[in-house]
Amino acid sequence: MNWLANTLTSSIGKKLLMALTGICFCTFLSVHLAGNLTLLSGSTMFNSYAAHLHSLGVLLKVAEWGMLLLAAIHILTGLTLFYQNWRARPQSYELKKRAGGRTLGSATMPYTGILLLAFVIMHLLNFHFVDKSQTTIYAIVAAAFAKPIYVVLYVAAMIVAAIHVSHGFWSAFQTIGANHPKYMPLIKIISLAFALAVGFGFGILPIYISMGA
Amino acid sequence: MSKHINLTLKVWRQKNQKEKGHFETISAPDISTEMSFLEMLDVVNEKLTLAGKEPIAFDHDCREGICGMCGAVVNGRPHGALKGTTLCQLHMRHFNDGDTIAIEPFRAMAFKIIKDLTVDRSAFDKIIQAGGYISVNAGGAQDANALPVPQDKAELAMDAAQCIGCGACVAACPNAAAMLFVSAKVSQFALLPQGRPEAARRAIAMVREMDRQGFGNCTNEAECEAECPKQISITNIARLNREFFKASFGSAVK
Numbered sequence: 001m002n003w004l005a006n007t008l009t010s011s012i013g014k015k016l017l018m019a020l021t022g023i024c025f026c027t028f029l030s031v032h033l034a035g036n037l038t039l040l041s042g043s044t045m046f047n048s049y050a051a052h053l054h055s056l057g058v059l060l061k062v063a064e065w066g067m068l069l070l071a072a073i074h075i076l077t078g079l080t081l082f083y084q085n086w087r088a089r090p091q092s093y094e095l096k097k098r099a100g101g102r103t104l105g106s107a108t109m110p111y112t113g114i115l116l117l118a119f120v121i122m123h124l125l126n127f128h129f130v131d132k133s134q135t136t137i138y139a140i141v142a143a144a145f146a147k148p149i150y151v152v153l154y155v156a157a158m159i160v161a162a163i164h165v166s167h168g169f170w171s172a173f174q175t176i177g178a179n180h181p182k183y184m185p186l187i188k189i190i191s192l193a194f195a196l197a198v199g200f201g202f203g204i205l206p207i208y209i210s211m212g213a
Numbered sequence: 214m215s216k217h218i219n220l221t222l223k224v225w226r227q228k229n230q231k232e233k234g235h236f237e238t239i240s241a242p243d244i245s246t247e248m249s250f251l252e253m254l255d256v257v258n259e260k261l262t263l264a265g266k267e268p269i270a271f272d273h274d275c276r277e278g279i280c281g282m283c284g285a286v287v288n289g290r291p292h293g294a295l296k297g298t299t300l301c302q303l304h305m306r307h308f309n310d311g312d313t314i315a316i317e318p319f320r321a322m323a324f325k326i327i328k329d330l331t332v333d334r335s336a337f338d339k340i341i342q343a344g345g346y347i348s349v350n351a352g353g354a355q356d357a358n359a360l361p362v363p364q365d366k367a368e369l370a371m372d373a374a375q376c377i378g379c380g381a382c383v384a385a386c387p388n389a390a391a392m393l394f395v396s397a398k399v400s401q402f403a404l405l406p407q408g409r410p411e412a413a414r415r416a417i418a419m420v421r422e423m424d425r426q427g428f429g430n431c432t433n434e435a436e437c438e439a440e441c442p443k444q445i446s447i448t449n450i451a452r453l454n455r456e457f458f459k460a461s462f463g464s465a466v467k
Binding site: 002003006007010011012013014015016081084085087088089090091092093094095096097098099100101102106107109167170171174175176177178179181184 | 225236286288289290294315317320321322323385387388389390392420421423424427428429430431432433434435436437438439440447448450451452453454455457458461462467
């Protein structure tokens with residue numbers, strides 16, 4: 001299995017790991033967003049969605065551990081790439097201008113990624129690792145977003161997520177080699193649309209809840 | 214109409230690889246706008262030499278834009294801001310009287326500075342030696358139509374083969390990655406039947422050598438294709454990725 005280790009630790013192999021885990025996270029974001037949008041229909045709908053999700057039982061546990069593994073791969077590989085790319089140019093330019101290839105998303109990938117890691121930890125502490133025996137999940141969400149600081153933090157985090165995804169989505173396709181003259185323009189449009197959906201979809205929820213509360 | 218302009222150069226001066234470099238301000242008066250950028254440097258160097266000073270060391274060879282030898286970062290852009298040209302094909306008519314021009318060498322860990330603006334790009338040679346060729350048995354040339362090549366494939370291979378190995382992609386890349394170069398060198402063979410027999414071995418060997426030379430990792434910033442004097446497309450990078458995955462997961466090459 002030496003060949004597999006050689007492949008995955010090569011520069012392109014590491015990018016493949018980033019792309020595949022990244023696409024998994026995009027899929028997760030879609031499902032998570034669809035579920036969270038039930039908040040717009042009120043507490044009953046949201047609590048029922050949560051109850052249905054938790055009725056998956058062991059499947060949910062498998063998904064959680066799977067996500068943790070994907071996150072570990074994405075974060076460790078990403079940090080390795082960040083370090084190696086920083087090291088690849090020991091002396092930076094005194095004057096460097098962009099030629100038009102770089103975007104806000106592509107230029108900030110490692111930084112938005114690290115911010116998102118911090119956000120995910122906060123998010124899990126807010127809503128996952130809490131005592132849910134005496135209350136409903138909607139009550140926890142409503143209580144959290146009654147505090148303006150959380151509304152600001154969550155909306156800001158969603159803007160960061162949108163920026164990260166705006167480059168990550170199309171970049172994943174380029175990395176796995178799916179650059180095709182017919183489909184690439186569409187993939188780039190979907191990438192932008194997905195970023196906007198993540199930003200607005202998740203971003204309006206804290207504002208909506210805080211106004212309703 | 215010939216016109217003359219006065220310029221101020223801020224040139225990176227560095228005695229050798231070990232010493233710390235710095236910007237030196239050199240005035241370049243009365244420069245003809247019909248000169249190329251390198252001819253302008255020639256004129257400046259002549260004056261420096263006559264004044265008993267050290268001339269600016271810079272890479273150059275054919276001065277026709279086809280050899281890949283010249284190159285420096287001019288005002289923050291490899292080969293200057295003009296699209297699709299090497300530094301030797303950048304003419305002084307693109308500058309204005311009174312301009313200050315910053316000139317730096319290509320910077321990357323894999324490209325060591327030799328002196329001033331000259332950099333050692335032998336890392337590219339090492340990558341080519343690892344697999345950037347096809348093996349052909351000597352003998353009589355075979356019939357031209359024995360290996361059919363579709364016209365569109367031939368065009369794509371020729372587009373990739375335009376790469377002159379100047380290193381502007383590495384210089385432009387925020388990560389100092391050499392993926393555009395390697396992808397062009399892999400693509401020009403991968404697209405043609407003559408390149409297929411060794412395709413798997415080539416893709417793996419060239420990528421490994423690229424990593425060994427200390428280039429960064431591609432993060433699809435697309436700065437390389439914007440700065441490439443031969444306007445090589447990053448679709449070649451996607452092809453390199455495909456070739457690498459095919460070779461790694463689908464071939465017997467280890």
